[in-house]
Structures are given as C-alpha cells and as structure tokens.
Amino acid sequence: MTIVKIENVRVLDPIQNTDSVQTVYIENGKLTAATDTVAETIDGQGKWLMPTMVDLCARLREPGQQQHGTLKSEGKAALANGILHVFTPPDSKPIVQDNGALIHGLVEKAMLDGGIHLQVIGAQTQGLNGNQPANMAGLKKGGCTAVSNANAPFANDDVVIRTLEYAAGLDMTVVFYAEEPQIAKDGCVHEGFIASRQGLPMIPALAETVAISKYLLMIEATGVRAHFGLLSCGASVELIKQAKAKGLPVTCDVAMHQLHLTDQVIDGFNSLAHVRPPLRAEQDKNLLRQGVKDGVIDAICTHHEPLSSSAKMAPFAETQPGFTAFDTYVPFAVQLIQDGLLEPLEWVKTVTTQPAAVAQMSARWEAEAGWVLVDPELEWTITKETIVSNGKNTPLIGQTVKGKVVNTFIA
Template sequence: MSSSSTALSLLIRNVRVLDPSSGFDAVVNVGIRDGRIDHRGEALPDTAYDQTLDGDGCWLMPSAIDLAARFREPGATHKADFQSETGAAQAGGIGCVVLPPDTSPVVDSPAVVDRINGKAARIHGLDIAVLGALTQGLKGEALASMSALQRAGCVGFGNALAPLRNALVARRALEYAHGLNATVHVFAQDADLANGGCAHEGPVGTRLGLPPIPIAAEVAALRLWISLVEDTGARVHFCRLSTASGAQLLESAQARGLPVSADVAAHQLAMIDADVEGFDAMAHLVPPLRTARDRDSLREAVARGVISAVCSDHQPHEPDAKINPFPLTEPGIAALETLLPLLIELVHAGLLSPLQLAARTSLGPALVLGRAEPAISPGSPANLVLIDPERRWTIDTRDPLSWHSRGRNTPFAGRTFCGRPVLTLHGGRIVWQAPAAAAGAA
C-alpha cells in the first residue's frame, strides 16, 4: 500500500503499546492526528477520528531504526535501488535506515552526500540517513574530511568492511571524530587474521574446505579499538558482532564506563555455522555465521541490553551473485523484511520480551545516532509499526505481496514465520499495510 497523500486521523483501539522510552507496556487506545500521537489511554477519546482500527492481540511500537541497510545507490542499481528497497523497509516495519558509506562513488565528499540526500528527499514514508567514510576512498590511509561530511548531513563515520592501514590511522580517526562529537561505526575484524576467509573457523568449515575466519579476528580488532577509545575518549559503535568473546569484551568495556555500543544482525541470532552445509551461498555472510554457543551468547547480550541494537545488515544481490562456488559468491542477504519477524520468534521462544524487542529496534539505534528517543505518548511523532505476533505467513520471493526487495537472496525463502508487521505508519500516514491484515477497519 503506498503512502497516503494526506495524513488522516486514526484511532487504534485495544492495542498493546510498547514504549521503550518510558517502559510503558499496556493495552490502551491510541489516537493519531496531524502526524502525531494525540491520545493514549484506557478510555476512548472524546473526539472523532477519520478511521478506526481494532488492534486486539496486536502490538504497537515505534517503527524500527535500521543501522545498516544497503540500498545499492549510487553504483549498483542492477542489484536494487531506493525505490525498491523503500517498499521492502516499509513492509518490514522500518521507519529509518542508515546507509553505509561503501557506495560507488564512496561517501567521502559532500558532493556524494548531497547526491544521496537528493534521492532520499524524493522518497516518502522513510527516513534515510548516511554514514560518511572514515578514510578517503575507504582505502584505510588518508582520513576523509569528516568535518565537511558532517556539515553535509552525515550522522556518523565508518570504513564499512574495509580495513584501516594500521593502528595509527585508527587513532587519528578517533581523535578527529571526538573533536566533532561524532560516533565512529567500526566493523571489528582484523583483516590479516581473517585472511580473505569466508566461513567460521570450526569443524563445519574445515570439513567443507572453506577458508576460515577465526574468532580471534573479531577479538583482536575489538581489543585494539577499545584501547584506542580509552586513549581518546571517542564514541565507538561496533557493527555486527558475531562472537561470544566479542560480547564479553564489549560488556567489560561498558562496565569501565567507556563510550562503546554495538549491534548485531538479526540473522546472527537465528542461524549458525552449520547453515552453510551444502555450500549454501545464501548463508555466505560477513562476519560469518558462528557456533550455537556464539549465537546463544549474542541472544543473551541483546536481552540484557549489552548489545543495544539489532539491525538487518540488508545486502540485496542479483541472482548471479550467488551462483558461483561458495568462496566466490558475494556475501550478504536481503534482510529488511525479516528483521522484525526473526526477533518476534525470539519473543515466542521466551528469549526476549516484546518491550525488549521494541527497545533493540528503536530506542537503542536512536541513541547510537543521537536522535530523540522514540516514544508513544501525546505529542510524539507517529512513526509506528503495528505487529500481529500470531499471524502466520510464508516468504515467497517470487510473490510481490510476500516479498518486496529486489534482492531475493534470503536463506529464509519458503519459511513460515509466526508474527509480522501488518501496518506501518510514518508521520501519521499509513505507508504500508499487509494484505488482509488482521487489524482490519472497524
């Protein structure tokens, strides 16, 4: 369903509201008018609304803020583009996406930022933010002009998956960013230890003969960056943790009061290294899928808030990118539409509460970006997602009603989920509604 041309007033009755900013979790009635929440309470409001929805059995929470989603513009529009992936984000209950700087050209100049922001301005119903490059051309050598990139609108800086030349470059980058009061987004993987690998170093990868990426690659990089945070005081956000040891290092650094945070990709909470069996290229990821112990430790770290954000790490590809021998295929999955469903599964399994799910997909990411805390209270912007936690649906990447991303590279094709977004609102407008949604007009 496309965005409405005008924002109608809307009343959602008897819905379970999950407001992570205040910890509010109760069944109430919520009124939306002029793009904002204008009523939240057990009693029905006195005023009339243009439309009424019955939210019985559903959850209403702030729409997700996705800290890592590649839309492939500019430079790789044969894989996807802003138009196609905006629809996928809206169907996934996402209200804001952060684009990494590894586009072509790289986001290392204000001109590229302006180009992306110009495209984003033509997109309705989704906020699009941009990370600037930490180094020129992401080559890991000369620092990019971070001050100019920040003035152009970048919300932080990172080097995507590209390594830095050495620790001195990393230290200088943190000193520069600290002076700008900016957050550096770090993919923690030692390039020498990773050595071009493509699978977890363990029995499965060894039996399949796949080049390994050891746990030490993540641990060594984390230790280095944490020590540099101690020296510089700069804020660092670690992107896509994948190991139990990494989560332990993060928690230790936080306990010492260091300004560090981290996210994990939702699929790392659902899959393990055994999923590469049969050389399944859909399970070729960076960082690689780890062991069940790592997955369980990451789940626990998310539940306790050590890892404060869960992202999609959305990387849509054309079909040819996944048909070569496993090491030669391009890593990454199309993941916007499975971010929330994978976490809803953890709620059903008793590993997360619904309120924790809302916090890790909205509040945690907002704090990383320095944005206002998302809230569902009178006066707050109505950027919301309505979730039916019991709705069963099956992913069919060939069906445009089931799958919206142009990238069909998902390991979850054919899988039936229990729970999904059924309504996404942005600025009070309905920008997406599931076919025959459980929350129907009253």
C-alpha cells in the same frame, strides 16, 4: 488529515515505558485525542502497536549497484516492515560518502524516492583507501554524525589513531565493523567443523576479537565515542562488557540473523547463507542472545544487503556475501519473544529508543517517528513473492514464520 482508530490494541511505548491494551487514535503518524471524526476503525485485538524502527546497518545499493536494489525499492521494503530511519555504511560503488555535499543529495533522494530518513555514515578515510583521513569536518557539515571505514582495511594502525583523534575533536562517532584482515585473509565462513569438511576458507573468531581488543585500546587513548557494529562472536560480548565497565564511550549492535542462524546453514555449500561477518557456532549465537538480554548489546539491526540472483550463483567462496533482511526482521523478533529471551517491550526498545540513543538522535527520532501495527500471530511463508525487497537472497526462502507488520502510520 484522516484519523484512524485502533481498538483494543497492545501499545508498546518505549518512550513512556508502558505496555498496555488501549484504544488509540492516530493522525498524521501521531497519537491524538479521542474523537468522533474517524476515517477508519481497525480491530487491534491480539496486535501490537509500536513506534517506527531505527536500523543501524543496511545497504540499499544505491548509488552504483542498482541491479541489486534502489533507494525506491529498499525504502519501500523498509517502510513495509516498520523501519523509518535507516543507517547505511559508506561503501557504495562508487564511494560518495567522503563528500558532504553528495551525502546531502543522497539523503534527499532517499526521502523523495523511498520515503525513509536515510542516515549516511561518512567515510573514515578518503575513498576508504585506508591511508588518508577523509574530510570529516565537511562530512559533519553535510549531516554525518558518524564515520567508518566499513569493511575496508587500514594501511596501518597510525592511520586509525589519527582518524580517531580527528573524529573525537569533532564529537563524531566512529563505527567499527571489526575484522583483522591479516587473520581473516581470504576466508568466507566461520572456522569450524562444517567449513573444514567442505574445504571452505575460514574466518576465525579471533579475526573479530583481536580487532576489537586493539580498537578498544585506541578508544581509551583518544577518548573518541565508538560503536561496534555487527558483532558475531560470543567473546566479543565479553570484551564490550569489560569496556563498558571501565567507562569507555562504546556501544554495539548485532544483526538479527546472528541471534537465530549458525554455520550449520552453510552445509551443502548453500550460498544463500554466505554473509560477512559469517554465521558462527551455536555457542556464539547463545552468548550473543545473552548479551542482548543483559543489555551489553545496545541494539539489534537488520544488516540488510539485497542482492540479485546472479550474485549467489558462483561457487560459495566466490559469491557476494549478504542477506535480504528487512522482511524477516519482525518474524525473527517474534521468535526471540516466543523463546522467552525478551518481553515485547524489551524487544521494541532494542529497535527504537536504544539505536536512536546510540546514534545521538533520540529527540529527532521522537519528533519524526510514526507508529507500526504488528500482528505477532500472522503466519506467512517467505517466498520471492512475499519478500518486498528487490533482494530475494535469504536462506529462509520457503519457511513459514509468524509475525508481520500489517500497517505503518507515518506523517
């Protein structure tokens, strides 16, 4: 095995809870003792060394949507940006995440093709039809630790309660991407001035908060462990805060772009800014940021959704929602730190130990994690050429940013 020596690097270690400048040696993705047998020496001055990241929500598009991305292309993009463990929702096309045997094959293919540890969230109902509970026992046997109905609606609330009871009995986590379909209807953007001026169908914040409120009552009644993914509204943070204060077994995350972008970006019918849940108002962004700072929000995910260029070429409301987000994850984080919201080690925890704890995989993550070298001062321009992912669908195209992963060390 080759040993890499990194001199004078700022080591951000969330496991030891330390932040210090050191000279370190890495062998096979692990820190090792000092030695003279060094294959490469790297000047770490001004750079950060941190563990590989855990992403709680990314769509890699395989199986079924390889025109947008594959396990190989998106695994490569994840690793290039320091992400080794990726959780994916159960809404591929076709849906295979209601079959434990097929999930096992998907996980193996992700490692073989893309070099990443894929964690598949199982389907909460059969085929995400919202009617019949999926075979959660079979899903657990296939390696799933969590289930979700993704963005698909439930037929009625009785189905939700039965699936929560089923999951609780198996000690599985239920992941909610909360949106009340009767309120969201055919909306595509945040209910606000810009949407009104452009005549676009809107998704009120109430679509999220009503759904969260309802699900919290069901969680309290069933005792199931639950995670709320992709919060977009400031009021949602307060609801989760109250639930945690009551002792309910709930956690939550936010997509990195919700901490930076608002519905101002959709002005001019910019379909690259079409995402779901939608970009919200400035006040929502600020309250989400405060939720991260206060620790109410447990983790920051990418919400990576690569799309081909044709998926964004129709009129705004008819385009497919989603951002490519692996490549902007670290620059956005550096911006959070420069804005004074988080210290570097605090940010590292939101993308490593904290999402690992949410996913009930802390010990496994520690055993499998490698190390990532980040240059927080490296300036680069976001272009179709500099984005590693197959998807080039981001409203940040053409912008110059700071912060980039320059090395990933894994076993």
